[in-house]
Amino acid sequence: MIVSTALLVRERGARATSLDAILAHSGAPRGSVYHHFPRGREQLLREATEYAGEYVARRLERGGDGDPLAALDALFDEYSATLVASDFRAGCPVVAVAIESPEEGPDLRDVALAAFERWRRALAGALEASGIADERADEL
Numbered sequence: 136m137i138v139s140t141a142l143l144v145r146e147r148g149a150r151a152t153s154l155d156a157i158l159a160h161s162g163a164p165r166g167s168v169y170h171h172f173p174r175g176r177e178q179l180l181r182e183a184t185e186y187a188g189e190y191v192a193r194r195l196e197r198g199g200d201g202d203p204l205a206a207l208d209a210l211f212d213e214y215s216a217t218l219v220a221s222d223f224r225a226g227c228p229v230v231a232v233a234i235e236s237p238e239e240g241p242d243l244r245d246v247a248l249a250a251f252e253r254w255r256r257a258l259a260g261a262l263e264a265s266g267i268a269d270e271r272a273d274e275l
Contacts, residue, residue, distance in 0.1 A: 136161045136168065140183035144228040146221065149180055149235045149243070180232065180239065181246050187228040188250025195257040203261035 139161035143152045154176050158165055172178040194210050195203075217225050229250045236244030262272035 136163050136171070136179060137182050137186050139163075140179045141187045141228045142225075144180070144183060144231050145187075145225045148231045149239050152176075152180070154179075177240070177242070180243055184229055184232045184243060184246045184250065188246070188253055191227075191229070191250070192253045192257045195254060195261060203258060203265055206261060207258070 136157055140152060140157050143156055143160055147156070154165075154168060157163075157176075157179060158168065168179070169175060172182070191210065194213075195206050197206075214227070229247050232239065232243050233247035233251075236247060259269075259272045259275070262275055263269055267275070
């Protein structure tokens with residue numbers, strides 16, 4: 136259900152991603168939502184945003200065989216292919232949540248901000264590992 140939520144949010148946005156849509160997409164029975172996610176849709180949105188944030192961070196941390204630019208290129212290539220394949224409907228679920236966070240609540244905004252910070256740290260770490268000075272890597 137978490138992956139289904141992330142996929143739906145990247146195409147529809149958080150506001151338009153309902154529990155019914157998540158259940159239909161995931162094929163999960165309705166009772167499993169509140170069993171695994173007692174806070175319902177809010178918890179699913181939170182965990183899907185965390186999942187998407189972790190996915191990108193892991194790609195930045197391990198991609199490119201130690202070359203941060205290759206890792207970024209691979210990530211951009213993946214997102215470009217996804218955008219084209221979806222007729223430009225599938226964006227980034229973390230960005231979608233960040234944009235809609237005033238309506239969805241400050242808790243989700245904080246999750247999106249934490250993901251952005253994780254990405255920044257992952258990229259800075261990759262730059263430092265490739266020989267760029269710590270302060271400069273952090274600026275970049």
